[in-house]
Amino acid sequence: xxxxxxxxxxxxxxxxxxxxxxxxxxxxxxxxxxxxxxxxxxxxxxxxxxxxxxxxxxxxxxxxxxxxxxxxxxxxxxxxxxxxxxxxxxxxxxxxxxxxxxxxxxxxxxxxxxxxxxxxxxxxxxxxxxxxxxxxxxxxxxxxxxxxxxxxxxxxxxxxxxxxxxxxxxxxxxxxxxxxxxxxx
Amino acid sequence: xxxxxxxxxxxxxxxxxxxxxxxxxxxxxxxxxxxxxxxxxxxxxxxxxxxxxxxxxxxxxxxxxxxxxxxxxxxxxxxxxxxxxxxxxxxxxxxxxxxxxxxxxxxxxxxxxxxxxxxxxxxxxxxxxxxxxxxxxxxxxxxxxxxxxxxxxxxxxxxxxxxxxxxxxxxxxxxxxxxxxxxxxxxxxxxxxxxxxxxxxxxxxxxxxxxxxxxxxxxxxxxxxxxxxxxxxxxxxxxxxxxxxxxxxxxxxxxxxxxxxxxxxxxxxxxxxxxxxxxxxxxxxxxxxxxxxxxxxxxxxxxxxxxxxxxxxxxxxxxxxxxxxxxxxxxxxxxxxxxxxxxxxxxxxxxxxxxxxxxxx
Numbered sequence: 001x002x003x004x005x006x007x008x009x010x011x012x013x014x015x016x017x018x019x020x021x022x023x024x025x026x027x028x029x030x031x032x033x034x035x036x037x038x039x040x041x042x043x044x045x046x047x048x049x050x051x052x053x054x055x056x057x058x059x060x061x062x063x064x065x066x067x068x069x070x071x072x073x074x075x076x077x078x079x080x081x082x083x084x085x086x087x088x089x090x091x092x093x094x095x096x097x098x099x100x101x102x103x104x105x106x107x108x109x110x111x112x113x114x115x116x117x118x119x120x121x122x123x124x125x126x127x128x129x130x131x132x133x134x135x136x137x138x139x140x141x142x143x144x145x146x147x148x149x150x151x152x153x154x155x156x157x158x159x160x161x162x163x164x165x166x167x168x169x170x171x172x173x174x175x176x177x178x179x180x181x182x183x184x185x
Numbered sequence: 186x187x188x189x190x191x192x193x194x195x196x197x198x199x200x201x202x203x204x205x206x207x208x209x210x211x212x213x214x215x216x217x218x219x220x221x222x223x224x225x226x227x228x229x230x231x232x233x234x235x236x237x238x239x240x241x242x243x244x245x246x247x248x249x250x251x252x253x254x255x256x257x258x259x260x261x262x263x264x265x266x267x268x269x270x271x272x273x274x275x276x277x278x279x280x281x282x283x284x285x286x287x288x289x290x291x292x293x294x295x296x297x298x299x300x301x302x303x304x305x306x307x308x309x310x311x312x313x314x315x316x317x318x319x320x321x322x323x324x325x326x327x328x329x330x331x332x333x334x335x336x337x338x339x340x341x342x343x344x345x346x347x348x349x350x351x352x353x354x355x356x357x358x359x360x361x362x363x364x365x366x367x368x369x370x371x372x373x374x375x376x377x378x379x380x381x382x383x384x385x386x387x388x389x390x391x392x393x394x395x396x397x398x399x400x401x402x403x404x405x406x407x408x409x410x411x412x413x414x415x416x417x418x419x420x421x422x423x424x425x426x427x428x429x430x431x432x433x434x435x436x437x438x439x440x441x442x443x444x445x446x447x448x449x450x451x452x453x454x455x456x457x458x459x460x461x462x463x464x465x466x467x468x469x470x471x472x473x474x475x476x477x478x479x480x481x482x483x484x485x486x487x488x489x490x491x492x493x494x495x496x497x498x499x500x501x502x503x504x505x506x507x508x509x510x511x512x513x514x515x516x517x518x519x520x521x522x523x524x525x526x527x528x529x530x531x532x533x534x535x536x537x538x539x540x541x542x543x544x545x546x
Binding site: 025026042043044045046048070071072073094095096097126128129130131132161 | 366367368388389390392394408409411413427428430444445447449461462463465467468492504506507509
């Protein structure tokens with residue numbers, strides 16, 4: 001590999017962002033990724049393992065790692081932490097019973113040193129379902145206000161089913177990462 | 186130490202001969218004198234009369250012990266976790282100040298009194314801990330994890346059904362926000378329950394939880410279905426537009442149609458499914474699968490509306506997250522055709538829905 005090609009590669013990499021999607025099973029991670037990529041969301045299997053989607057978003061290339069949330073495979077999440085720029089935590093706002101599970105897993109995740117620099121976007125998903133908690137209520141349950149002050153975070157209500165809120169969330173995430181990493185070049 | 190004993194009063198005014206009649210200064214002097222004599226007296230008292238101090242310690246100790254005990258028994262009858270937490274914290278701090286008192290007096294206390302007061306403190310701490318776990322239960326799934334262990338085969342209490350309705354929904358005490366209950370059927374035994382969603386637009390989610398030996402029929406579409414802690418039940422549901430999440434079920438029969446179905450901690454259950462994607466199981470044993478077989482008036486229309494009109498045979502392709510190998514998981518099997526129930530026909534009886542309390546629907 002010549003020097004020029006290396007430089008080119010580094011140059012190209014600069015505009016890449018690595019985004020990790022995690023959350024409990026049944027929260028809608030895969031549906032969100034497919035929806036934002038404009039793909040069919042009518043048949044989605046629970047994720048056994050992970051999916052990677054690369055998509056262009058504004059002037060950036062997003063590498064989205066969508067990792068399965070079943071309990072058995074949550075212990076593998078840590079294999080994906082390295083070099084994560086943005087963390088997307090997806091919450092099933094209609095699953096009131098497992099919110100404490102959800103809080104505990106998120107708290108564990110945020111203790112992770114390798115994720116300490118990552119911007120955190122919380123999607124309060126399934127807002128289309130009647131009876132779902134609002135993003136404000138989810139924020140209270142997850143105790144987001146008391147998060148480590150150095151963390152950049154935002155909670156956005158969304159529906160992966162209708163697509164509502166997804167762009168708002170990703171816009172914030174990409175802007176936040178860009179202002180941190182690329183100093184808005 | 187001797188130099189602190191009060192000097193003779195007559196000596197005192199002499200350093201300030203300039204303003205002997207200044208009332209403020211005189212007052213100050215008097216206060217100092219009082220203080221010094223008090224101190225002197227109290228020192229004499231503590232050193233001379235240990236029996237007095239023991240009895241005064243005991244009375245103080247008993248008083249505060251009694252007040253802590255009454256605090257322990259009269260905890261506020263609220264489920265607001267912040268109130269409960271502050272209540273528990275105040276008990277805890279009273280206990281530790283009591284402990285401090287014992288530690289401070291330990292030098293002068295007879296060993297029997299010392300031991301018995303330490304024992305009482307130990308008891309108080311234990312009851313506080315009990316109260317704590319009772320009022321603010323720990324994370325639920327430590328218990329759930331246990332339920333998957335093989336230790337509970339026969340007469341297992343892995344799926345506990347609280348007889349006390351106050352315990353039925355522990356979430357509000359765990360989370361610093363009182364969560365409203367979602368619509369659902371909870372805490373029933375030996376009942377026939379029918380719910381008809383036909384006349385409702387926008388159903389949202391529905392929950393079945395803590396049911397024993399019940400037959401549940403849900404007619405019409407819902408967006409999401411949560412099933413939790415069912416035993417010896419039969420559950421027949423119309424199409425679920427979103428997903429179904431099942432946890433902790435035993436000896437049950439489910440007839441379900443949905444886009445996604447996740448089954449956790451199921452033991453010896455039969456599932457008659459129609460699913461858009463592959464059903465998954467995790468921590469299950471003895472799960473048997475067969476095709477959907479429910480009939481009610483208008484079900485075809487509901488299935489079409491939910492995008493579930495096609496039989497795609499996915500019911501027979503189960504992914505076991507606890508069995509990530511090429512050979513088939515031993516935790517599930519296809520139900521033999523001669524063992525399957527015949528198609529289930531349920532009546533759309535409008536009156537039956539009155540049996541079900543349903544908040545918010």
